[in-house]
Amino acid sequence: MDEKLSRKLRILADAAKYDASCSSSGAPGRKADIDGLGSTTGAGICHAYTPDGRCVSLLKILLTNYCLFDCAYCVNRRSSNVRRAKFSVDEVVTLTVEFYKRNYIEGLFLSSGIIRSPDYTMEQMLLAAKKLRRDHGFRGYIHLKTIPEASPWLIEEAGLWADRLSINLELPTEKSLERLAPEKDGASIEGAMAQMSERIEEARQERRHFSPAGQTTQVIVGADDTTDAQVLRTSAKLYSHYAMKRVYYSAFSPIPDSSAILPLKPPPLMRENRLYQADWLMRYYGFQAEEIAASSDRGMLDLDIDPKLAWALRNRHLFPVDVNRAEREILLRVPGLGARAVDKIVAARRHTTLRLKDVARLTSGLRRAKAFLIAADHHPKAKLDRQDLRERLIEKPQQLSLFA
Amino acid sequence: MNLHRITLRNGADLDGFRRAVRWLMAEELAPQHIVWSLDDAPSLFGGEEVRDAPPVALPRSVARLVELGVCHSDPERYALLYQLVWRVLNGERDLLEIASDPLVHRVDAMARTVRRDLHKMYAFVRFRRMGGENLERFAAWYEPEHFILEASAPFFIDRFRSLDWTILTPIGSMRWDRHALSFGPAARREDAPDEDSFEEGWRGYYESVFNPARVNPAAMRAEMPKKYWRNLPETASIPGLIQTASQRVEIMIEQEATMPTKRTPERALEAMWDQEPKTLEELNAIIAKAGPLVPGATQAVFGEGPKRADIMFVGEQPGDQEDLQGRPFVGPAGKLLDKAMREAGIDRGQAYLTNAVKHFKFEQRGHRRIHAKPTAGEVKHYRPWLMKELELVRPKLVVALGATAVLALTGKSTPISRSRGRARFGTYDGYVTVHPSYLLRLPDEATKREAYEAFLNDLRRIHDLAKADPETGELPLAAE
Incomplete structure (x- = not known):
């Protein structure tokens, strides 16, 4: 691999790393045909982990970090003085194929700064995906960032080559979007999200x-x-209106050459963690956003305990519940019991009566669950009201953060 | 009762275990009477003589658990698996549902460990290209924790079918030569290539995606334990990355917000939003470049007619003739439309004719290509282009011929019977009628004549509506 390409790769990988999405999941199972390369497995594979604990699954790069937009939070905004580079479409294809052959990656995650016009940029990204699929019989994973300002027919085409599409909302309110990302607008972002969700469902x-x-x-x-x-x-709306597979939360992180209108201090990383847990509660545990909000402290999640425990502590009158009798929906609300543990409990209790020792074999969160659960040989009694x-x-x- | 000794091959001896289970079940030998032992080359005299016996039917989930369990390195694996099989076949068919049962719990954990070991192998094998310029052969050295070499083969074949690769491990090796898989003896690290020209680039990538502001080595080690590091080229960078992280972050935070050194590129910013196609020719070039959504069409069939036509007719999709000639409405339905337009007083040369879908979709039946109706998703795929076309032609009246055109113009599907007549398509005046091909499909002459008359009436009204005063929107009396 020649040195110039290596240098570009360093710049354009560094420029892409603030996108938290890494997953290579959800693609239909595919296998390489006799001349082709690549396969997909349902859950995806993480091929390496960096010392920040994040996984490396896809070759996550920008086509270029030159950008005409000037979003304050972004390391690549046009007024930033970072080093710039641009890949050719063929360089992106070569890197993807050669990295894939060595089993470094699951596929490609391609994004880009806006150069010339949103349409031109999107066309170049599509060309890379198309070349991989058509010229190399590439059956691995492709995640394309959609540029909401691009013409709608380009979004139509993107879905034909990609396994996953994404548009980053980045800022949770229209007001912040206006202030921090002057070239973007909420309406075109939501319009593109709506177009994609409609097309995904029809297909x-x-x-x-x-x-x-x-x-x-x-x-x-x-x-x-x-x-x-x-x-x-905002997430609840994104899930229900646009059938998002996932909303990623990215704690604002200090960037080199940062803009004056940003806060000086990054938020604790635990905040991001708690948001993910709350998000999980909405998607898999039947919680409403308002329920979680009601057990927060003026809208902020408790950083010391997980949001399910925070909710349960404020709703002690609903506990304890009997592990041998309670409905699945109620068991899902017990702190320390994950969805998988609940499914195992429901299956097992059809054949046997569960004691505390049995529950211990089904979950690693028994310490938290104990105060809220009744088992054949266990009752928390007054412990719940302590x-x-x-x-x-x-x-x-x-140790989660240097800044905690 | 005597103890029976069963000896199986070292490693994952699934066949040997299956054969033993059949015999043991046939003889009704309970687990407590069996001693399982392992040998590199089990001989008939090393243990009990296992005789052929009829297969036993296990629930799928149990069979899968056995397949995974035999790969585990625990010497007790066969004993545990046989206990499980024995209980399942002796009255506890749903045993696996009781995940809290100590035996199930233990076997589940074994299977999970093997699955994780497999998953880590899929993740952490690093191929290196073997010597030779023209020969593309890859090899990797890998150290799995359990006996998973054979079980891992389908994954690597599915993924790298067109490559010639070898995976070398301390418990055996396997090679895929693009056609067949073969297993070989245990190997040594030195048997694999010791470098690859892309490794440095990969390490550079790995270093660049690390965010020093989020350093968290414990989370990394939970998923990528140290035992794997020696065979992963990128891990050489880890100590340096951790060491310099805090310093890098301090620099970022202490650094004052900088002033841009370049001027704002005003002209480029202005030009950026000027990206829309401005003529039908530009739009058609974009459509042509995209190619057909469903493969097969000869060419894209674009709209046809004067740029500022009063009436724009939207059909469904090109047919066989249209596909060959590259022009809309030239087949049988087009001929019928021509005739009706003439009779209604509409000059085809003055109208703009196009289709919702721009490519012919068909089913091949012998030599004939039979029209296949576009799906809703396909119609919507072409919809943004149609909307742009409408914007460029800017007709006074848009006529939807048939339900597909209505779907394309409104984004929603409505039956013609309910929407026939005057309509509104966004900011445009519209009219909904049947597609002329519908008239061709009617079975008997009387209905056909009647339907044709109705169609003709629609066209006459369309003709009048298009003459409406562009200023006041007022219609000539005859149209109301």
């Missing part, structure tokens, strides 16, 4: 390929004064 019904792994988005946390409750309300229950259940502090 699923008609068994055609259109972004089969759905669409995702990202929201930056801590670059403006939006509360967690507001962020979660004033210091929250303090007793606080997790051991972990």
